[in-house]
Amino acid sequence: MSELISQAYERLRSQGGRMTNQRRLLLSILDSLGEHPTAEELLLIARKQDPDLNLSTVYRTLRWLEAENLVSARLFAEERRQERFDAVLPSEHHHFMCTNCKNVIxxxxxxxxxxxxQFQDSSGASVSMGSIVLYGLCPSCRQGSVAQELDREVG
Amino acid sequence: MSELISQAYERLRSQGGRMTNQRRLLLSILDSLGEHPTAEELLLIARKQDPDLNLSTVYRTLRWLEAENLVSARLFAEERRQERFDAVLPSEHHHFMCTNCKNVIxxxxxxxxxxxxQFQDSSGASVSMGSIVLYGLCPSCRQGSVAQELDREVG
DNA sequence: GCCCTTATTGCAAATCATTTGCAATAATTA
DNA sequence: TAATTATTGCAAATGATTTGCAATAAGGGC
Known part of the structure; x- marks a missing residue:
């Protein structure tokens, strides 16, 4: 069983929480999904297995996992108000978002x-964490836009 | 006159836009303010001069400036849904937010x-921009928390 | 396996930052 | 100065996320 899922079981046990079908389903999706879904996207995927699953439950589960530091939530400039969720990996990692297809790498x-x-030394602050977000075109959209430009020149 | 304000005049002229009292006021505040206000904070400051100014006008002005690339909007992890606005400087710059007092440096x-x-080379993507956000304690909150810890030990 | 307790769910309604429709107002320009 | 129309203020709408509450279902004890 994956780290995420076994950690979730452990945290639940120590808090007197309960492993519900909904949580099990969401955990297994988060664990296997190599993407950074929004709550809505996660709901759509999960509903293939459990059509009655509710969006509130998705949010509550994600927020709990976030509080337990098992998932992190991020906002990207391209989608101002919609968060994307991400199972936290052992190592700190950063994100690139394609401004065209919105995929996250x-x-x-x-x-x-x-x-x-550098910043700590110059400012006197103490930095506990940091994140980098890069924006641009992913390899395939980059090809697409090159193709478009060629079309334009030829057409 | 500052870069921000003269640029705004120029853009308005070229678009057939109008320099209203509301825009002039908001521009002068944004220009002189060494902070990263939210729309609401900007409204409060501006209302000292023009008590009838409306929040919609603040948003519309900020969005227009953003579209003109004269202001940039950012969301920080600590304040999930509220944007902070920042007159764009000639050079790319990044942000540190104090997790205690929420001040931005x-x-x-x-x-x-x-x-x-590094990322372009390894991924094949083309990166057009990027931003770094650091979180931690600013110098004064850091002192505060050191003081607290001492209190705890002594008390 | 069944009952009890209460954590968790689904639903509907609430929040809250931001956006939008619209009639009234005020910059520009002729 | 008048005419045109961009911009405003207001109120209502939006959309992601949160919350109250009654119904449901884990998990512990019998």
Whole structure:
């Protein structure tokens, strides 16, 4: 069983919480999904298994997981008000969002620690965490836009 | 006259737009304010000069400035749904938010370009922009929390 | 396995930042 | 100065997320 799911069981046990069918389903989706779904997207996926699942339950589950630090929520500039949720991996990771297709790619870098300490040193603040978001065109949309440009030139 | 304000005049002229008292007021505040106000905060400040100013006007002005790339809007993790607005400076800059007092400090770094090119090279995407947000305690809240800890130990 | 307690759910209504429709107002320009 | 129409203020709408509450169902004890 995955880290996420076993951790969730453990946290529930220690808090007197209950492992419901809804939570089990949402956890298994979050665990296997290689994406960063919105609450709504997660609901749609989950409803294939449990058509009565409610959006409130999705939100409550996500918020609980967030409080337990098993999931993190992020807002991207392209979708101002809609959060995307992400099972927290052991290592700190960052995001790239394609401004065209809105797909999110995770990435990792050792360079952020330098930025953190640079800022700590110059400001006197203590930095506990940080995140980077990059925007641009993903490889396939990049190809698409090159193709479009060619079309325009030819047409 | 500042860059922001003269730019705004220029854009309005070229679009057949009008420089109203409300816009002039909001621009002068945004221009001089060394902070990252929310729309509501901006309204409160502006109402000292024009008590009838409406929140819709503030939003419309901010969105127009954003579309003109003269102001940028950001969401921080600590305030999930409320945007903060920021007159765009000539150089790309990043943000630190104090998790205690919610104050925002801007900072600059040459290290992001390395992260961008690192990611571009490894992913095949083309990155057009990026932003870093750091969270932690600002110098004064840091002092406060040190003081608290001492209190706890002594008391 | 069945009962009891109460955590969790589904539903509908509430929130809250932001947006929009519209009639009234005020910048521009002729 | 008048005419045109961009912009405003107001109230109502929106849309993601949250919350109150009665109904349901985990999980512990019998």
């Amino acid at each position: 995770e990435f990792d870098t050792e360079l952020l620690v330098d930025i953190k300490s | 801007e900072f600059d770094t040459e290290l992001l370009v390395d992260i961008k090119s």
